[in-house]
Amino acid sequence: MSIESISDVEFGVDLPAFKPDTRLSSASTFAKLVGWNAPRFNDHEAAKKEGLPGAMIPGILSQGYLVAMIHNWAPVANVKSIDTVFRAPVIADDDHTIIGVVTDINEDDKLVEIDLTVKNSKGETRVFGTAMIEIP
Amino acid sequence: MLLDLHTHSIKSDDGRAKVENYCQWIRTKNLELDGFVLTEHRQFDNDSDYSALAKKFGLVILKASEVETEYGHVLVYGVTKALQKEFDFAYTKNPLEMVIEASEAHGAVAVPCHPGRPKVGMFAHTEELGIPKGVKIIEIFNGGSRDQEDQIAIDNAIKLGYKGIGGSDSHIVSHVAHCATRFTQDIATIDDLVAALQTGEFEAVHITKPHAPIQL
Amino acid sequence: MDQDIIDLREKYLNQDFDTTPFEIDPKKTVEYARLCGETAPRFLDPADADFQASPTYIASLMGGRTMPKDFPVKGIGMDAGKGVECLAPIRPGQTLNGKTHLHDIYTKTGRSGRMVFVVSRIEFYDNAGKHLANSDSRIVIREKG
Incomplete structure (x- = not known):
């Protein structure tokens, strides 16, 4: 269900599943776009030489996925703040799941807090954070 | 009685969860949890009083600490004003054996x-530094564990004769109640918790990844 | 808290050490939003009446420096997290003024020694001086030696 107003939001509800585009080609395009044209974002073998399991998704792209998931759920939402902690690398070409759940609602100020988690295929948390959004 | 022994709130630098929202989450989701312990990083929260929230939601809310040593992080249950004078909770290189000794001397329990x-x-440090003296309990289920981290803890607990607890290590609301510890007796206060830990009558539980009982 | 960190906090927190102008290129903001998975016209269509950059776009903007020139903690810096605070929409086509300061300094332990966490904040203003957004970079420095 698409959220149109604060009264549509329920505490504890899961946001609809969102499948991020974690292909290496997309991560690489993103890294170049933002001027982070480092091998660790473009090439699995080069990343492995740096001690990583594979090429990484830039942290800010993970953050971008989380915001896109919120807009997908509530197109009218304005993100007031988002804070993410990068616990472990998100590896390109691996399947990841993005989870969002409503953990606070302030109807007076029309604010909703959402817990955000990026998990890999083993269910391990790679990125977590919270977002505060305004739903007019 | 099932308690999550390792949670963080916004009082921790990397915590993003408000305590009230933990309570709301546990009740809204009908989670099998009777309460949780706030283990804020490198500090003891002397100021916050969660008794009203505990009463409102019918949950046990206790306070402890997660301090740092040369062997890594250590939960301390039963922190008193006197214990806080024994070592600097904010210091990042406290000697583990000192933390354990000081905790025991002040009726507290330290758990790596x-x-x-x-x-x-x-x-990660025992090969270089040796097995530390005084450890009796370790956390064998941690909600933030990856790969074989919990298994390493379980294997070593069996080998070294440690008891094991579980805690979610939650930093956001929805990560609470992933791991917990089941006690045979009722626990209402931090003194009850310390006494229960000292008796050894508890069992670590991984709630989100069901498992066979761990015999320790 | 370690004494050297207390000293660092006193000396460096909340002191602007960089000012950089940022042109917000509509082509870049659209591509940024598309790669993140946005589908709303307000992020993808320059003709949309509410056309704006994705809220996290500013996290990709880097000033001339992320640390003060004389900041004494040396080591390998890694990206430990990002925070964005949006006070008003960022409209592509405008030029923003970014002012950088250190917002927080704290420590944690690691196997190879102490890790120092530094939160470097860029405050973004429009040409009229209106404060539009903040972007926090949490950088962890594993100290040498």
Whole structure:
């Protein structure tokens, strides 16, 4: 269900599943776009030489996925703040799941807090954070 | 009685959860949890009083600490004003054996947490520093564990004769109640918790990844 | 808290050390939003009446420096997290003024020694001086030696 107003939001509800585009080609395009044209974002073998399991998704792209998931759920939402902690690398070409759940609602100020988690295929948390959004 | 022994609130630098929202989450989701312990990083929260929230939601809310040592991170249950004078909770290189001794001297219990984790877990350091004296309990289920971290903790607990607890190590609301510890007796206060830990009558539980009982 | 960190906090927190102008290129903001998975016209269509950059776009903007020139903690810096605070929409086509300061300094332990966490904040203003957004970079420095 698409959220149109604060009264549509329920505490504890899961946001609809969102499948991020974690292909290496997309991560690489993103890294170049933002001027982070480092091998660790473009090439699995080069990343492995740096001690990583594979090429990484830039942290800010993970953050971008989380915001896109919120807009997908509530197109009218304005993100007031988002804070993410990068616990472990998100590896390109691996399947990841993005989870969002409503953990606070302030109807007076029309604010909703959402817990955000990026998990890999083993269910391990790679990125977590919270977002505060305004739903007019 | 099932308690999550390792949670963080916004009082921790990397915590993003408000305590009231933990309570709301547990009740809204009908989670099988009777309460939780706030283990804020490198501090003891002397100021916050969660008794009204505990009453409102019918949950046990206790306060402890997660301090740092040369062997990694350590949960301390039963922190008193006197214990806080024994060592600097904010210091990042406290000697583990000193933390354990001081805790015991003040009626508290020190428990190395996520001990199977690289860098910040006890078993990442035992090859270099040796097995520390005084450890009786370690955290064998941690909600933030990756790969074989919990298994390393379990294997070493069996080998070294440690008891094991579980805690979610939650930093956001929805990560609470992933791991917990089941006690045979009722626990209402931090003194009850310390006494229960000292008797050894408890069992670590991984709620989100069901498992066979761990015999320790 | 370690004494050297207390000293660092006293000396460096909340002191602007960089000012950089940022042109917000509509082509870049659209591509940024598309790669993140946005589908709303307000992020993808320059003709949309509410056309704006994705809220996290500013996290990709880097000033001339992320640390003060004389900041004494040396080591390998890694990206430990990002925070964005949006006070008003960022409209592509405008030029923003970014002012950088250190917002927080704290420590944690690691196997190879102490890790120092530094939160470097860029405050973004429009040409009229209106404060539009903040972007926090949490950088962890594993100290040498």
